[in-house]
Amino acid sequence: MSPVLKVSGLKTHFFTRAGVVPAVDGVSLTVDRGEVLGLVGESGSGKSVTGFSIMGLVDAPGRVVEGSIELNGRELVGLTEREWRSIRGKSLMIIFQDPMMTLNPVLRVDTQMIEAVTAHERVSRRAARARAIEALSAVGIPSPAERLSAYPHQFSGGMRQRVAIATALLNRPDLIIADEPTTALDVTIQAQILYEVQKLAIDTGTAMIWITHDLTVVSGLADRVAVMYAGKIVETGTTDQVLDAPRHPYTVGLIGSVPSHNKRGQPLSQIPGMTPSMTNLPEGCAFRPRCPRADDRCRVTPELTPTTGALARCHHPHIPSEAAA
Amino acid sequence: MSEPILALRNVSKRFVKSLDAAERMANLVGAGLADEVVHAVDGVSLEIATGEVVGLVGESGCGKSTLGRVVAGIHPASEGEMLFRGKRLAEMNAAERHEAALRVQMIFQDPMSALNPRMRVAEIIGEAPRFHGIVPRSELSATVDDIMLRVGLDPAYKRRYPHQFSGGQRQRINIARALAVNPDFLVCDESVAALDVSIQAQVINLFMRLREELSLTYLFISHDLGVVEHICDRVVIMYLGRMVEMASTEELFARANHPYTQALLAEVPRLDQRKRTFAAIKGEIPSPLHPPPGCHFHPRCPHAFDRCRAERPALREVAPGHISACHLNDAAKHSTGTSL
Numbered sequence: 001m002s003p004v005l006k007v008s009g010l011k012t013h014f015f016t017r018a019g020v021v022p023a024v025d026g027v028s029l030t031v032d033r034g035e036v037l038g039l040v041g042e043s044g045s046g047k048s049v050t051g052f053s054i055m056g057l058v059d060a061p062g063r064v065v066e067g068s069i070e071l072n073g074r075e076l077v078g079l080t081e082r083e084w085r086s087i088r089g090k091s092l093m094i095i096f097q098d099p100m101m102t103l104n105p106v107l108r109v110d111t112q113m114i115e116a117v118t119a120h121e122r123v124s125r126r127a128a129r130a131r132a133i134e135a136l137s138a139v140g141i142p143s144p145a146e147r148l149s150a151y152p153h154q155f156s157g158g159m160r161q162r163v164a165i166a167t168a169l170l171n172r173p174d175l176i177i178a179d180e181p182t183t184a185l186d187v188t189i190q191a192q193i194l195y196e197v198q199k200l201a202i203d204t205g206t207a208m209i210w211i212t213h214d215l216t217v218v219s220g221l222a223d224r225v226a227v228m229y230a231g232k233i234v235e236t237g238t239t240d241q242v243l244d245a246p247r248h249p250y251t252v253g254l255i256g257s258v259p260s261h262n263k264r265g266q267p268l269s270q271i272p273g274m275t276p277s278m279t280n281l282p283e284g285c286a287f288r289p290r291c292p293r294a295d296d297r298c299r300v301t302p303e304l305t306p307t308t309g310a311l312a313r314c315h316h317p318h319i320p321s322e323a324a325a
Numbered sequence: 326m327s328e329p330i331l332a333l334r335n336v337s338k339r340f341v342k343s344l345d346a347a348e349r350m351a352n353l354v355g356a357g358l359a360d361e362v363v364h365a366v367d368g369v370s371l372e373i374a375t376g377e378v379v380g381l382v383g384e385s386g387c388g389k390s391t392l393g394r395v396v397a398g399i400h401p402a403s404e405g406e407m408l409f410r411g412k413r414l415a416e417m418n419a420a421e422r423h424e425a426a427l428r429v430q431m432i433f434q435d436p437m438s439a440l441n442p443r444m445r446v447a448e449i450i451g452e453a454p455r456f457h458g459i460v461p462r463s464e465l466s467a468t469v470d471d472i473m474l475r476v477g478l479d480p481a482y483k484r485r486y487p488h489q490f491s492g493g494q495r496q497r498i499n500i501a502r503a504l505a506v507n508p509d510f511l512v513c514d515e516s517v518a519a520l521d522v523s524i525q526a527q528v529i530n531l532f533m534r535l536r537e538e539l540s541l542t543y544l545f546i547s548h549d550l551g552v553v554e555h556i557c558d559r560v561v562i563m564y565l566g567r568m569v570e571m572a573s574t575e576e577l578f579a580r581a582n583h584p585y586t587q588a589l590l591a592e593v594p595r596l597d598q599r600k601r602t603f604a605a606i607k608g609e610i611p612s613p614l615h616p617p618p619g620c621h622f623h624p625r626c627p628h629a630f631d632r633c634r635a636e637r638p639a640l641r642e643v644a645p646g647h648i649s650a651c652h653l654n655d656a657a658k659h660s661t662g663t664s665l
Binding site: 042043156157158159186187188189190191194213214215216217219220239240243253254255256257258259260264265267268269270271274275 | 384385491492493494521522523524525526527529530533534548549550551552554555556574588589591592593594595596597598599609610
């Protein structure tokens with residue numbers, strides 16, 4: 001089965017006065033139908049810019065300088081804005097962290113949802129409205145027909161995010177990019193939305209890239225995980241491989257810093273230092289200055305290489321038995 | 326339990342939106358409008374022992390931040406009394422109250438909006454001790470250096486402005502500013518929620534180290550049960566302004582009594598759960614303007630029965646040091662003769 005999305009060697013650079021910022025620096029990934037890929041990283045790791053690049057939403061001074069993005073075999077890099085408009089909102093959808101970025105505050109929900117349908121298909125308003133009602137009830141909004149005529153501010157934060165997700169589902173896209181959509185929500189609301197999203201991925205076969213900094217969300221939701229650091233994927237594999245037996249020292253550090261049951265009261269293992277400035281990356285492996293395993297070999301950038309199953313970009317990967325100990 | 330450093334007795338905080346001129350006019354012709362009252366905190370009693378870390382957990386709008394602000398002295402309580410080191414705040418004279426206020430400091434969620442962007446770090450940290458005469462002017466610079474070192478900041482950066490720091494460092498500046506007046510008690514309102522995972526771990530470790538070094542007491546407000554479980558001795562769960570359950574951390578996470586707590590715990594995403602089916606408690610937290618009668622949680626509660634809709638459940642001890650406000654505890658006693 002060919003993947004829905006195939007990104008190879010993607011480089012998105014920002015040309016700023018302070019120099020070139022390689023926000024995304026050679027990212028390759030694939031997503032299959034009905035699969036959820038968790039794209040994990042901290043602020044500034046390039047995870048959101050990867051999502052924006054796939055959506056064709058990178059604005060000046062940023063530009064995709066290299067690589068290819070194929071959606072169902074069709075190359076997206078280099079499309080004209082006109083061609084982009086026929087894909088974006090139809091085959092490709094994005095859900096933002098803040099639903100008010102998706103919703104227009106001065107338009108009623110029905111206006112926005114019907115427009116999203118009729119922009120891509122020649123259907124009657126009545127049919128479009130019916131589809132909007134169907135989408136709203138699919139994400140668990142009670143009495144969807146009435147709620148359609150409300151304005152975004154009349155919804156609570158969780159409900160607004162549901163409306164944004166329902167809008168994303170309207171045209172049955174092939175791929176949804178979710179950029180931290182539950183980060184601002186309460187745990188109970190987050191669980192409700194994750195529940196709906198999981199059901200939808202299974203029911204509709206929509207592929208999904210779930211961008212987040214929260215490993216615990218990924219562990220319950222994703223089939224595969226890719227961990228980003230300083231514009232590069234440093235480790236990728238199935239969720240079990242990456243979370244149970246991490247290879248890359250950064251992934252090991254990230255998992256160690258999650259407060260968990262068995263280490264109560266003891267200091268959390270922490271990664272020293274902080275994310276490096278993207279205009280002034282250390283030579284070789286970007287994680288080198290913070291890495292407990294770094295040595296002279298790390299001055300040469302490591303490649304993403306297979307280490308017993310998962311791929312890790314490291315000269316000194318943890319071997320699974322050691323990481324589990 | 327050692328002597329409580331801070332005690333709240335039946336503390337409530339109401340926010341009232343009075344009618345404006347137009348609405349009063351409308352009332353003259355019989356519109357029957359009334360003031361809108363939000364019971365942000367509704368009769369909370371809590372004792373915090375010296376050196377203890379108490380977690381305060383709840384969804385947005387449950388009043389946990391308001392309670393934190395009442396404790397920190399930012400909002401006066403509408404009702405009830407607060408005791409600091411056994412002495413009622415209402416009975417203190419101005420000097421004592423001033424001293425008590427300095428002893429309790431607060432650290433906020435967003436490290437940037439809590440700092441004045443036009444002040445240098447040395448001024449931000451040094452302002453309060455200078456103003457309150459805690460440190461002589463000649464020693465101020467050395468004191469600021471000490472505090473910066475203590476929270477893991479390089480004193481060489483003291484001439485910088487907040488925007489020149491990363492998020493984690495900014496939160497350290499906030500902590501340094503709070504520590505500058507030698508507090509005994511810190512109210513941390515979602516203080517690690519805005520930070521990246523690896524930075525969050527650094528700041529949590531800093532809080533725990535400071536607790537040891539300065540024998541601090543914390544009220545740790547958070548929606549993140551993972552963090553709360555990790556660092557707190559005792560946990561208080563709030564729902565729509567009321568305390569619904571309180572227990573030691575082990576007890577609460579092992580034997581949650583209140584259906585709301587049980588539901589919250591079930592929602593905590595954990596690293597060891599794979600491809601789980603998320604099953605959610607239904608619905609959302611109701612508007613605090615019009616809270617449901619009886620037990621506030623009954624519209625979302627899977628076990629609700631008639632009594633829950635009419636009568637507010639009282640907090641009762643269900644195990645030593647473990648209190649919970651749920652009618653089910655009574656019902657279980659009556660029907661089976663055993664306690665839950």
